[in-house]
Amino acid sequence: MIKPLQIALLMVLVNWMGLSQFALAEHVVSLRGHNALDNASRAPEQKHWQKDGEPIVRDYVQQPPLIPHQTTGYKINRKFNKCLTCHSWANYKEAGATKISQTHFEDRDENVLANVSARRYFCTQCHVPQVNTKPLVGNTFEPIKAISGR
Amino acid sequence: MTDKQTESCTGFLCGFLALLKKPSARYSLGILLLLGFVGGIIFWGGFNWAMEMTNNETFCISCHEMRDNVYQEYKETVHYSNRTGVRATCPDCHVPKEWHYKVIRKIQATNELLHKALGSIDTREKFEAKRLKLARHVWGVMKETDSRECRNCHDYESMDFVAQGRRAVNRHSTGLEKGKTCIDCHKGIAHSLPDMHEVDPTAVVGN
Numbered sequence: 030m031i032k033p034l035q036i037a038l039l040m041v042l043v044n045w046m047g048l049s050q051f052a053l054a055e056h057v058v059s060l061r062g063h064n065a066l067d068n069a070s071r072a073p074e075q076k077h078w079q080k081d082g083e084p085i086v087r088d089y090v091q092q093p094p095l096i097p098h099q100t101t102g103y104k105i106n107r108k109f110n111k112c113l114t115c116h117s118w119a120n121y122k123e124a125g126a127t128k129i130s131q132t133h134f135e136d137r138d139e140n141v142l143a144n145v146s147a148r149r150y151f152c153t154q155c156h157v158p159q160v161n162t163k164p165l166v167g168n169t170f171e172p173i174k175a176i177s178g179r
Numbered sequence: 180m181t182d183k184q185t186e187s188c189t190g191f192l193c194g195f196l197a198l199l200k201k202p203s204a205r206y207s208l209g210i211l212l213l214l215g216f217v218g219g220i221i222f223w224g225g226f227n228w229a230m231e232m233t234n235n236e237t238f239c240i241s242c243h244e245m246r247d248n249v250y251q252e253y254k255e256t257v258h259y260s261n262r263t264g265v266r267a268t269c270p271d272c273h274v275p276k277e278w279h280y281k282v283i284r285k286i287q288a289t290n291e292l293l294h295k296a297l298g299s300i301d302t303r304e305k306f307e308a309k310r311l312k313l314a315r316h317v318w319g320v321m322k323e324t325d326s327r328e329c330r331n332c333h334d335y336e337s338m339d340f341v342a343q344g345r346r347a348v349n350r351h352s353t354g355l356e357k358g359k360t361c362i363d364c365h366k367g368i369a370h371s372l373p374d375m376h377e378v379d380p381t382a383v384v385g386n
Contacts, residue, residue, distance in 0.1 A: 081344035081347070082345065098345075098346060101257075102255070102256060102257065104367075107374075107384065108373065108374040108375060108376075108383065109367070109372045109374070109375045109382060109383060110383060110384065111367075113381060113382040113383075114382045115346075117379075117381035117382055118381065119379075119381040120379075120381060120382070124346075124350070125346070125349050125350075126346075142385070144380070144381065144383075144384070144385055145385075146385075147384050147385055150384040
């Protein structure tokens with residue numbers, strides 16, 4: 030059997046929890062900012078892919094090199110890989126491109142294959158083109174001096 | 180008896196042929212010339228009009244083979260949508276601009292009508308199975324003509340290499356000397372590529 034005092038305590042507790050949630054909600058800012066629902070939100074600035082440039086220096090050991098050019102419309106599927114038309118071992122010299130790493134010819138059991146391994150075939154899973162924009166979240170990352178020389 | 184019958188047959192066609200053979204004693208030369216002139220305009224204009232009717236995107240995608248396959252792929256590419264708003268439609272790339280090349284291409288297109296009737300590529304699977312063969316036809320023609328249809332808009336002479344990107348400058352300036360043509364490098368810019376195992380095995384996974 031619940032005593033009246035216990036009921037009163039429970040009610041106070043529930044009330045306090047509700048109030049604290051309300052207080053917390055005041056500090057949360059949604060992506061829309063303090064913008065009434067019937068106001069249109071401001072469209073984010075359109076970002077542009079960086080134009081062709083020199084290869085980008087790596088910032089840490091084992092970093093997949095970044096793509097220093099646009100890749101709009103480049104397709105990678107079972108029948109064809111647009112990247113490899115320049116970056117494959119057969120094509121890189123004529124294209125003046127960086128050749129695909131030898132590590133990409135290994136399957137997961139470290140068997141060396143005659144062609145690019147299926148698990149390393151989808152280039153853009155690791156290699157990405159760049160946009161010059163402000164980071165959404167600040168960080169204090171410093172590149173490794175041994176690689177970047179900075 | 181039969182010979183005589185053919186000599187003086189009385190059918191409509193025979194009568195018309197006989198009329199054509201006879202010199203006109205009824206109409207003046209001026210009227211005949213005028214009629215010939217007007218008739219010429221109507222028939223020649225009509226011919227060209229009919230040819231233009233079959234030379235636009237609406238006509239091309241009136242067949243589901245084109246509309247559901249290559250047209251959908253083209254819609255994702257730069258030749259359909261780009262920052263300047265210039266668009267190249269099907270005939271801009273696939274039908275020559277010069278008149279006699281155009282007529283030759285139109286005559287060849289009757290073969291496409293035959294395959295439409297036969298249903299050679301009337302399903303996605305049939306089309307995919309033939310894609311490499313069909314693509315090779317187009318590449319072959321482009322190679323033969325030195326990519327003539329590309330050059331209707333893109334001309335080496337008018338290209339400013341300085342304004343081009345780092346990769347484009349290298350390849351365009353060396354490509355010219357090596358006698359390359361647009362299609363040698365720019366395959367699949369307007370449509371998805373077929374299975375490229377046979378064309379460039381190093382650009383496809385495994386084998």
